[in-house]
Every structure is written in C-alpha cells, then in structure tokens.
Amino acid sequence: MMNVFSQNPTNQKTLVIAVGNDILGDDAVGLHAARALRSDIGACIDILEASGTGFALMDLMEGYDNVLLIDSIITENTRPGTIHQFTRADFQDTVASSPHYTGIPELFQLANQLNIPFPRNFLILAMEIEKDFTFREGLTEPVEKSLPDLTDKVKAILRSWNLNQNVPHVSSD
C-alpha cells in the first residue's frame, strides 16, 4: 500500500513537534510518540523533539503551513492515557502565569505583528498523565498502552492536512 505521507499533493510544509523531558517519566510521552512515528511518516513531514516550550517554539514553527504539537498534560479531570485535542482558540482567553512563559496566542500574535510566516493550521494533541514529578525513564502502563492511539490520531490529522487544504475541526476528547 502506498504511504500517504510520502506524497505531498498540496505542497505544504508540515511539522510535528514533540515536547517533553525524556528523563521525567510520562512527561516524555510526546517524544515516545515522535520516535514511533518516524518510521511511518514520509519525507514530506518533519518531526522535531523539543524540550523547550514557550518562546523556543517560535523558531521551530516559522515557515511551516501546518504544525501539530504533541505533549503531555495534567488536568486531573480525565484518566491517564486520555488524549485531549486543542486548537489555538482553546488558549485565547487565558493568561500566562509563569515568568518563563510565552503562550501560543502570543506567539501567533507576535508572528503576525512581525510578518513572520507562521502556520495556518495548528493543533495540539496532549495525553493526560499522572501528577508525578519523579525522575525516571520510561512510561507508566496506562500511558504506554495509549501510545498507539496517540500516534494513530497524529497520523489521522496529518493525513487530512496532507490531502486537504483545510484542517478538520475536531473537538476535545
């Protein structure tokens, strides 16, 4: 079967950014997903692993038409392994509380102010993890089990981006 990711009919630049810390257990789930995806995704989609967030993402996203960000999240409202999906709009009305923090809305506003080419399509997939700040390598069982679901979701989104000009709007899980 032909790999849909080896073709780029829309000629758009697409990037997957995985954010996480690979020595902080489940925090690294995005990085694990990125590594699993590498073998499945053709040359027309870039995959980056990043440990910085906020402003550091500015440089990474510049020049791409589509960016999908994969990360972990602690909402404490869903079971570990649950996958949440967000758009830019989900963060529009919130406030950065951290001194080391520049949020997604500011990055997009800044790019707009400075005429920096920035993604037209942007989505975030984040997997719920346990609230645990312990240094270790490897994932916990529920997160490990849900990893294929995460990579499947990533592929589904990429497939739609690769084949269509528009991003499908999917609500949060």
Add this chain to the structure above:
Amino acid sequence: MTQGTTNNRRITIDPITRLEGHGKIDIFLDENGSVEKAFYQIPELRGFEVFCLGRPAEEMPQITSRICGVCPTAHHMAGTKALDDLYKVTPPPAAKKIRELIYNTFMLEDHALHVYVLGGPDFIVGPDAPKELRNIVGVIQKVGVDVGKKVIAMRRRLRAFITYAGGKVIHPVFGLPGGVAKQISSDELPRLRELAKDGLEFARFTLDVFKDIVLKNEKYVDLITSNIYTHKTYYMGLVDDNNKVNFYDGKMRVVDPDGNEAITFPARDYADHIAEHVEPWSYVKFPYLKKIGWNGFTDGKGSGIFAVAPLARLNASDGIATPEAQKAYEEFNESLGGRPVHHTLANHWARVVEMIYAAERMNELVNDPDITSKEIRVIPTETPTTGVGMVEAPRGSLFHHYETDERGLITKVNLIVATQNNAGRIAMGIEKSAKGLIKNGNVSDGLLNKIEMTFRAYDPCNACATHSLPGQMPLRVCVRDKHGELIEEIRR
C-alpha cells in the same frame, strides 16, 4: 476583582496544570481582610539523585542539562566544571575561553529574553497594563515593530552560535572533563566577530530602551525603590581575582547588607558556608549562610538569608572588568543610592547592565588569539573521587557536587540551583508585597500582578524539569474561609 469578606481567607494563585517555572502563592487573610501570611510554594521534583546513581560521571553535564528547558547551558557548564574538579584536571586556556564565550553568549540571549519577553513587560508595558498586553506583544506595541524584529533576529543569531559551538542548543554537549569537544574554526571568526559586535550594539540599545521607558518614568522609579520591594540581605556572586563580576569562573563572594565582604570561598568549600533550612509548608530547602545562622524570614545582618541573581552579583562585586559595563554599573549604583542596592525590582536594571558585560566579554574573547587554538583538551588521568563546580546562571549562583567510586560511577549528587538560593528572599518579598498591596480584602488583577512581579524580578526557574502544554493556562484564585471551605473562585 474580588471583594473582601470578614472571614479568615486563603487566596491561592495557582496554575491548574504544569507550566514551565510554575509556582503557587498562598495568601492567608485575617478577619479584617489584611494579609496575615503569604507562602510561595513549588512542586517537589523527586528522585534526581536516585536517577543519577551508578551512572558514569561523564554523563552528568548532559543529564543535568535536562533538568531544565530554560537554562540547560548553565547546568551543562556547572556539571562540566564539576567534572574538571572530579578528575583533577585543568582545561587548557583555549578550552576555558571557548566555554566562557559560549557561556556569555548564553547569558546575553537569556537575559534579553527576560528583558523583552518574561519580566520586562511589567515595566516596558507597565505593571497596571491590561493582562493581554503584559507580554512581548505589548512590548512591541510600545517599542515598535522594528525593535521587535531586532530582538527576534538577535536572539536567533545568538542561539545559532550556541548551537554551532555547543552541539545542540537545548541540551549542549560541548563540555568534557579537561576541555571542550570542539574547537572554533578560524573560518568562523569573521561571523563570530560580527555577532559579538552586533550583540554589544544590541545590549547598548537595550540599556537605552530601559532608560527611556523605565528610568524616565517617575512612577516606575518610585515603584522600584518603594519599601514593599526592598529587603536588606546578604548578597552572593562569583567574582574574579579583582573582585569583578564573572559568570564563568572565580571565587564566590558574599557581602553583608552594608556591602562589606563577609565570606569568600572556592567551589570545593561551598558546603562549609551554605546550609539549608526546612519549613513544613515548602518542599524547598531554604539555603542560608552557616556563619550567620537561620533566624527566620527576616532582613538584616543577623539573618543568614542571602540573595543571588543580577542584583546580588552587582552588589557582591567591586565592579565589572569591561569598560562600558563598568560605566553602567557605576550609573546603576549612583542612581539607586550606592552599593549595595536593596531594591528587588532593580534586578531588571542589573540584568541589562549584565547584558553589556556579556556582550563586551564576547568581543574580548572572539578577538583573543587563543580562541581558535587546537589545544582544547587535557585528558584526565587521575582517579575520580569528589568534584564541585559552580557558575553564575542567569538566575544566580549554581552549584553541582558529584561523588563517584574509583570507576567514576556516581555515588552522590547534590545540586543547589539559583532559584533555591533565592528562596528565602523571594518568600520574604512575596509576603511583604502582599501585605503592602492587599488591604481590606481587596484583590485586583493589577495587585496580584504586582505581587507576582516580586518573584518575576528574580527570573525564577522553579520546576526546572517539567514541561507543559505550551498554551496559556488560567490562573486560579481560591478564596477559602478559616475552615478551608471554598467561598469564592476567580479565574483570570
């Protein structure tokens, strides 16, 4: 805004999910709506020593740089210097200069980020400005698009050099015991000299921006020098043989609240001078000066609490070794009543002074004949036992202490990070500003921001190892009565 009630109340400023550098502030009000007590809390990061045990010491600069996505270069450098000490090896001059060049580039870039993006918006846009403008977007509205482009472009070029010289910008790999992994090519020098020259121009420009927008505004100057943002503590910073500021190497110097030298010590002796106090409400162990002792969260000569970070570095030194930074240092001290300067918010100005120094030092180093030498490493031959490394991170003094068995496998790790060194003074500062700003239970967004300004001035890095979904998360303010019942919740 929330109005006060007559109950004992607890106000919590708490992000609901993990954020880089996330902290939490609990403010307890008394029956009159005045602040009784304020606590600054951060999550505990567990298991780091266990994680490191049995690993080869050579991995420590890489492992420790993963603690933090914000200042990996500082951890990498402290770890590398600890390895020098562990293997009793002195790097050749070129290696030391390459390290210092990379380090000063990092300091300039990191400080610029704070000035324009993280803490600076409090002043450049204004502490009472609408929250949606207290960020880089508001800064650019104020200073203009061209300035914004300049900031973004300079930061990118500085990071590009760190990537070139350091291997990876996020987790550098250049530091080795006894030297560095990569020499600087002479082909690269013209580009580097251009970068250093432009970096200095950028630092000068930033000082002008700061003077124009902040120092010419009487209201801002009053805020900086106001009593609620003032604490008279000890100050710590790395200095060279002439007691001048140095980010990379030297002896640690501590001055008392009158500015007199109290203690100096080499890295190896850090544990003789710094002890840690434990409080039941915090995971943070509060460092204090052993010689003075722990006397609670109080100011003055009798309290062992000390500060690190830019203001502390300027206070702990007798000057700066480069000419323009020295001039800026003198102006800083003269304008603020002489050294030591006790105003926490003066950290922002001190940070800009340090940008000038970092850029000037870059210029010195890129024009040093040693910088392209091929002699970049001395191979260690000694059996490892104990190693301690210290550097000045952007946020202040950073200590790495490793012990190993005879094969070089880690048996003990102790790190004291900059924000931890500042923890006592930050806790005092938050309580004092909360007491000064919250009256009769009135808590507005602007007031909370001013309390947060206390810790933003230190550029703190609290939960270095964590990452977050990089969208903006709401702050949650919980108001609780004396029984702990939630009586009001505000999101902003």
